[in-house]
Amino acid sequence: MARKRHPNKHIEAAIQYAEDRGWTFVKGLGHCFGILRCPFACFCSKSVWSTPRSPENHAKDITRTVEKCPQTPGREARGEE
Numbered sequence: 001m002a003r004k005r006h007p008n009k010h011i012e013a014a015i016q017y018a019e020d021r022g023w024t025f026v027k028g029l030g031h032c033f034g035i036l037r038c039p040f041a042c043f044c045s046k047s048v049w050s051t052p053r054s055p056e057n058h059a060k061d062i063t064r065t066v067e068k069c070p071q072t073p074g075r076e077a078r079g080e081e
Contacts, residue, residue, distance in 0.1 A: 006033055010059035015048060018066045040071035
């Protein structure tokens with residue numbers, strides 16, 4: 001079953017960015033739209049809010065969390081370890 005799209009385009013793009021890197025989306029309750037979870041053993045996760053104060057900043061924070069995960073594919077290509 002396909003997940004429901006986030007109403008904000010910036011946050012939706014950040015969720016898709018995470019999913020493209022193997023993260024899974026789990027539907028949330030209330031103001032928590034859902035949770036993104038890392039597929040690796042590092043147990044990284046990020047809550048996705050339905051109505052954050054600044055959607056653009058929340059989207060950047062989601063992307064930053066995915067990029068900082070020690071197991072995210074492509075970190076070596078960016079020169080990170």
